[in-house]
Amino acid sequence: MKKGNRASRKSQKALVTVGIDLGDRFSRYCVVNEAGEVMEEGRIATTRTALERHFADEARQRIAMECGTHSPWVSRLLRSLGHEVWVANARKLRAITASESKNDRNDAEKLARFAAYSPQLLSPIQHRSPERQRDLNVLQARDTLVRARTMLVNALRGLIKSAGHRLPKCSTDSFARIAGKAIPPGFELAAQPLIAQVAQLSKQIQSMDKQIEALAKRYPEVERLRSVPGVGPVIASAYVLTLDSPTTAANSRAVGAFLGLRPRQSQSGESDPQHRISKTGNDYLRRLLVQAAHYIVGPFGPDSQLRRWGLKLAASGGKRGKKRAVVAVARKLAVLLHHLWRSGQCYRPFPSEPSAVTV
Numbered sequence: 001m002k003k004g005n006r007a008s009r010k011s012q013k014a015l016v017t018v019g020i021d022l023g024d025r026f027s028r029y030c031v032v033n034e035a036g037e038v039m040e041e042g043r044i045a046t047t048r049t050a051l052e053r054h055f056a057d058e059a060r061q062r063i064a065m066e067c068g069t070h071s072p073w074v075s076r077l078l079r080s081l082g083h084e085v086w087v088a089n090a091r092k093l094r095a096i097t098a099s100e101s102k103n104d105r106n107d108a109e110k111l112a113r114f115a116a117y118s119p120q121l122l123s124p125i126q127h128r129s130p131e132r133q134r135d136l137n138v139l140q141a142r143d144t145l146v147r148a149r150t151m152l153v154n155a156l157r158g159l160i161k162s163a164g165h166r167l168p169k170c171s172t173d174s175f176a177r178i179a180g181k182a183i184p185p186g187f188e189l190a191a192q193p194l195i196a197q198v199a200q201l202s203k204q205i206q207s208m209d210k211q212i213e214a215l216a217k218r219y220p221e222v223e224r225l226r227s228v229p230g231v232g233p234v235i236a237s238a239y240v241l242t243l244d245s246p247t248t249a250a251n252s253r254a255v256g257a258f259l260g261l262r263p264r265q266s267q268s269g270e271s272d273p274q275h276r277i278s279k280t281g282n283d284y285l286r287r288l289l290v291q292a293a294h295y296i297v298g299p300f301g302p303d304s305q306l307r308r309w310g311l312k313l314a315a316s317g318g319k320r321g322k323k324r325a326v327v328a329v330a331r332k333l334a335v336l337l338h339h340l341w342r343s344g345q346c347y348r349p350f351p352s353e354p355s356a357v358t359v
Helices: 004-012 048-055 071-080 104-117 130-161 176-180 189-211 222-226 234-243 251-256 285-297 305-315 320-344
Strands: 015-021 026-032 038-045 062-066 084-088
Touching: 015 104, 026 305, 038 048, 038 104, 038 176, 048 071, 062 071, 071 084, 071 130, 084 104, 104 320, 130 189, 130 234, 130 285, 176 189, 176 222, 189 234, 222 234, 234 285, 234 320, 251 320, 285 305, 305 320
Parallel strands: 015 062, 062 084
Antiparallel strands: 015 026, 026 038
């Protein structure tokens, strides 16, 4: 369809709806009126200057886009220009993500039509504030360094093992110091650069840990969540910054599904098969909660009602009982942390005891 006359649209009083399919360099947009007719469509550069030039002089519009890399700053920019902005949860829009005719043009049109009929069909989300996003970026950058260090450690262990040798067991933090003294003769040339990189990454991770410790001063709820065994400053900060607010979930029980820790459902009639967890929501936070669950049901986890429940579930689950128990404990942990955050109560390992004091 040819690009419409933007000047003629300015004179119309009816609210028009715009769907934008954001791309890394260019974005497709589609404009529909209240009758559902396509009035204009085209392509625009995904830059602040281009978006301001295109939307600054327009009457108030309803604009819909999918969440993604560019949606936080684009949505804030368009709101500052006076428009009504809706950010769609891409994981919930099967009509777009699973379409047999998926392309940028069709995606923009579908976003516009959904928003024009009912914005709630987009399963809209709210982006966190720029300040909270910057703090969350610190956690995500640390996670990148940790995964890079793990990859280097595994690569070096595999290299040595392929020659019939083994490096001593040790923590990742002490790997450079201990493994550096146990390199077999003849492997120094290949091993030393890897050990040097691991040592450097460890120093950077320790530096970022200090920054994350300081987040508790800005977010008092982090300290309360850290009282739960297995929940350190990284997990507590990631939980608070990812959910952004205790009102993000309707209630504490909904947090498990919100983070993709609940099994998928496809019940129909008498059929109700068992599925794996949905894995929707934030991958990083879900992985951290699973790590905490491993500690809770592991050999060093302190006694608690949650630990006893997890161990009982693991013992009755057969071969895969331990894995299923860890995921189930992670789901209950997500619910527990939300309850502590929302209620202001202190953590108690056995909540059947007299009620906690609100702080």
